[in-house]
Amino acid sequence: MGEDMLELWEKAISSIQQKMKSQNFDIWLRPIECQSIADGAVTLRVPNRFFQDYVDANYLDLIRDQLRALTGQDYAIDFIISEGQGGAAEPGDGEGAEGNGARPAAAPSQAVPLPGGTLLGHLNPRYRFDTFVVGPSNQLAHAASMAVCSMTGRKYNPLFIYGGVGLGKTHLVHAIGHEIRAKHPGKNIFYVSSEQFMNEFISSVRTQKQHEFQHKYRHDCDILLMDDIQFIAGKDRTQDEFFHTFNFLYDQHKQIVVTCDKYPQEIDNLEERLRSRFQWGLIADIQAPELETRVAILKKKADEEEITLPDDVAFFLAENIRSNVRELEGSLIRLAAQASIERRAIDIEFARHVMRSVFNLSAPRATIEDVQRSVCAYYNIRMGELKGKSRQHSVTLPRMVAMYLCRQGLGASFPEIGERFGGRDHTTVMNACRKIERVWETDLAVRSAVDTLRRKLAI
Numbered sequence: 001m002g003e004d005m006l007e008l009w010e011k012a013i014s015s016i017q018q019k020m021k022s023q024n025f026d027i028w029l030r031p032i033e034c035q036s037i038a039d040g041a042v043t044l045r046v047p048n049r050f051f052q053d054y055v056d057a058n059y060l061d062l063i064r065d066q067l068r069a070l071t072g073q074d075y076a077i078d079f080i081i082s083e084g085q086g087g088a089a090e091p092g093d094g095e096g097a098e099g100n101g102a103r104p105a106a107a108p109s110q111a112v113p114l115p116g117g118t119l120l121g122h123l124n125p126r127y128r129f130d131t132f133v134v135g136p137s138n139q140l141a142h143a144a145s146m147a148v149c150s151m152t153g154r155k156y157n158p159l160f161i162y163g164g165v166g167l168g169k170t171h172l173v174h175a176i177g178h179e180i181r182a183k184h185p186g187k188n189i190f191y192v193s194s195e196q197f198m199n200e201f202i203s204s205v206r207t208q209k210q211h212e213f214q215h216k217y218r219h220d221c222d223i224l225l226m227d228d229i230q231f232i233a234g235k236d237r238t239q240d241e242f243f244h245t246f247n248f249l250y251d252q253h254k255q256i257v258v259t260c261d262k263y264p265q266e267i268d269n270l271e272e273r274l275r276s277r278f279q280w281g282l283i284a285d286i287q288a289p290e291l292e293t294r295v296a297i298l299k300k301k302a303d304e305e306e307i308t309l310p311d312d313v314a315f316f317l318a319e320n321i322r323s324n325v326r327e328l329e330g331s332l333i334r335l336a337a338q339a340s341i342e343r344r345a346i347d348i349e350f351a352r353h354v355m356r357s358v359f360n361l362s363a364p365r366a367t368i369e370d371v372q373r374s375v376c377a378y379y380n381i382r383m384g385e386l387k388g389k390s391r392q393h394s395v396t397l398p399r400m401v402a403m404y405l406c407r408q409g410l411g412a413s414f415p416e417i418g419e420r421f422g423g424r425d426h427t428t429v430m431n432a433c434r435k436i437e438r439v440w441e442t443d444l445a446v447r448s449a450v451d452t453l454r455r456k457l458a459i
């Protein structure tokens with residue numbers, strides 16, 4: 001590789017370094033080697049597949065932006081893998097290629113009808129129903145997504161899936177795409193984000209190909225999967241265009257699936273008539289997953305990636321990342337990447353070490369209620385008993401342990417703890433804490449309970 005090219009990469013990487021947390025930089029950017037830069041394409045060498053996925057998902061735009069800032073040119077970015085797993089990045093196959101992060105652009109508008117069975121847009125091969133973990137938080141959205149694939153009743157039209165960032169909306173919509181492709185190979189599936197829809201619409205207006213745009217979305221499309229509809233809020237002309245597309249497809253009994261980060265009524269600047277259209281079908285929400293679901297997601301992901309993930313580490317991660325599955329997966333990948341660099345197994349000490357600073361920054365600390373809940377689960381008693389009046393040993397011991405944890409782990413005050421345990425006097429709490437300290441040396445069961453709970457709660 002030429003000197004100047006090397007220099008370009010060095011420059012890019014050092015300005016990226018200034019924009020990132022140093023820990024993240026050290027883990028994810030420093031190990032990357034630039035293999036070549038030529039003809040608008042950069043090839044980066046990364047240590048393993050985890051790196052590729054993680055960098056692809058999180059840092060690709062940053063790298064690309066930086067190269068553009070330095071050269072005024074857009075670069076395609078490819079990866080090769082240094083060792084193991086085949087030695088080279090998987091070649092893009094058009095549909096499954098996610099290695100270079102460059103989503104294939106939507107097909108150019110054309111008046112000739114698309115051949116049957118066309119897929120417009122990119123479906124991530126990993127986002128399928130069988131890789132989606134179902135729990136109470138996403139059951140309805142999952143069931144409705146499965147139902148639209150059978151295309152019999154069409155009663156869920158449109159299907160509107162909403163929920164916070166990183167909770168699996170895109171995953172479900174891609175899964176619908178895959179499933180319909182498998183079950184109904186003749187159907188034309190359009191998967192687009194509303195942003196792509198808008199860009200394509202604008203460019204069709206500019207090039208006076210609006211008619212072709214309309215033809216494509218109305219006549220060629222059998223299933224419209226529109227991701228992140230919130231983006232078109234406030235974009236009047238795009239909304240108008242989408243409204244007409246929607247009506248056309250709806251009248252033809254074509255399935256429409258829309259995702260959004262909000263409930264229709266909560267999207268600001270969305271036209272009333274679109275809002276009401278969304279309510280014609282089924283609105284399904286995705287909530288943040290419960291602890292058990294989070295653990296199951298981690299285990300599934302670990303299986304897929306062939307990572308050995310001990311239970312206590314899975315719980316440790318799941319306890320600390322509650323509201324975003326993408327972050328949850330990111331933490332696992334991060335651990336795996338770090339473990340593979342250091343060539344060691346993932347165990348709880350290692351996990352605590354690697355994740356410590358991350359969790360301190362982003363995780364809400366455990367609360368008194370978290371402690372109470374974990375203690376109840378550990379001893380298998382009910383919350384009512386824990387806070388209640390029972391003097392039975394099977395309840396008083398957990399109660400003392402819980403009070404001790406609130407004091408030692410959370411630093412809560414004696415009166416506050418008393419208040420939160422059924423309005424007890426602070427002296428009761430002090431006695432409970434002293435009692436635990438007294439038996440500490442002799443009672444291994446208590447010690448192990450406290451240790452386990454502290455680890456689980458990260459306190």
Ligand code: ADP
Nearest residue numbers: 131132133165166167168169170171297325326
């Ligand atoms: P959203 O579109 O809601 O922001 P994504 O669909 O992109 O979220 O999901 C973020 C990540 O979390 C993806 O890698 C996805 O596979 C994963 N994910 C989310 N929910 C689940 C689930 N229930 N089971 C398995 N993976 C999930």
Ligand code: MG
Nearest residue numbers: 169170171227
């Ligand atoms: Mg999404």
